[in-house]
Amino acid sequence: MAARAIGNATIEKVEEICGAGFKPARMFPKFDQEAFDAQKSWMVPDHVEPGSDRLVGSVHTWVVKTGKHTILIDTCLGNHKDRHNPGWNKLDTPFLERLQACGCHPDSVDFVMCTHLHVDHVGWNTKLENGKWVPTFPNAKYVMSRTDHDYWAAVAKRPGSVPFEVNTYNDSVLPIVEAKKAEFVSGEHAMCGCFTIKPAPGHTPGQIRLDLESRGKRAIFPGDALHNPVQVPLWKWNSCFCEDRDLARKTRNTLLGDCAEQGALLMPAHFAPPHAAYVKAKGDRFELDWDWDNARGR
Numbered sequence: 415m416a417a418r419a420i421g422n423a424t425i426e427k428v429e430e431i432c433g434a435g436f437k438p439a440r441m442f443p444k445f446d447q448e449a450f451d452a453q454k455s456w457m458v459p460d461h462v463e464p465g466s467d468r469l470v471g472s473v474h475t476w477v478v479k480t481g482k483h484t485i486l487i488d489t490c491l492g493n494h495k496d497r498h499n500p501g502w503n504k505l506d507t508p509f510l511e512r513l514q515a516c517g518c519h520p521d522s523v524d525f526v527m528c529t530h531l532h533v534d535h536v537g538w539n540t541k542l543e544n545g546k547w548v549p550t551f552p553n554a555k556y557v558m559s560r561t562d563h564d565y566w567a568a569v570a571k572r573p574g575s576v577p578f579e580v581n582t583y584n585d586s587v588l589p590i591v592e593a594k595k596a597e598f599v600s601g602e603h604a605m606c607g608c609f610t611i612k613p614a615p616g617h618t619p620g621q622i623r624l625d626l627e628s629r630g631k632r633a634i635f636p637g638d639a640l641h642n643p644v645q646v647p648l649w650k651w652n653s654c655f656c657e658d659r660d661l662a663r664k665t666r667n668t669l670l671g672d673c674a675e676q677g678a679l680l681m682p683a684h685f686a687p688p689h690a691a692y693v694k695a696k697g698d699r700f701e702l703d704w705d706w707d708n709a710r711g712r
């Protein structure tokens with residue numbers, strides 16, 4: 415696959431898994447059948463499975479090369495990890511081989527950006543080596559939100575927390591902190607000459623988004639400010655995984671407005687092919703303009 419270009423930066427998607435998952439009524443607390451059906455003509459079959467109506471999604475990492483730096487945005491689920499979801503438990507995928515196939519050796523990664531610390535965004539932060547979880551990218555700084563870190567660290571310590579959330583922090587975040595490879599951020603930050611880290615809270619307390627600008631071209635990596643493209647026209651719909659629902663809605667609206675106003679390519683973590691789209695604003699409504707160029711992925 416040819417990499418997408420945003421100015422001088424190149425961006426490739428490395429997929430871990432892709433397929434049909436949740437039913438929309440499970441995913442969206444404010445699910446409304448009539449509103450969903452009104453969107454289905456453009457959703458089926460790429461984003462909604464025909465017949466079952468299950469949402470089709472991907473778990474992938476974005477690899478950004480700026481010429482100076484190699485940056486990974488989110489690191490999927492990881493291999494060999496104890497997880498609650500049978501489809502995510504003790505995975506054994508060739509993710510690292512796929513990463514290397516796009517010219518990205520783990521040693522070459524300079525930054526790992528964790529948009530938030532959910533299970534499907536931090537998995538490849540670490541790998542199992544001689545029975546221990548060690549950083550997969552030994553030369554990288556792992557950038558994460560201070561707020562998100564402290565929140566999930568507290569969850570991991572709290573008696574009665576959900577086991578997979580405890581495991582996620584302990585096997586995929588704590589080893590990074592202990593190896594002194596974590597870099598905590600709060601507020602807005604410039605990075606690598608072309609990125610701006612911005613708070614995008616709601617889905618998790620400290621979620622961050624990454625705005626890329628190079629030679630006048632822009633892309634925005636929103637983490638899970640949205641999971642599925644139906645949340646563009648129906649932007650008031652949160653996912654069931656959003657922690658603070660009012661804040662998540664506000665963040666999504668700001669994000670979509672920024673994409674539309676700046677002509678930025680929206681590059682979420684879970685959209686099925688073609689994985690990225692431009693956003694058009696029509697009054698207080700938003701529409702997608704899919705970026706089918708370079709849509710085939712590894």
Ligand SMILES: [Zn+2]
Nearest residue numbers: 532534638683
């Ligand atoms: Zn996610």
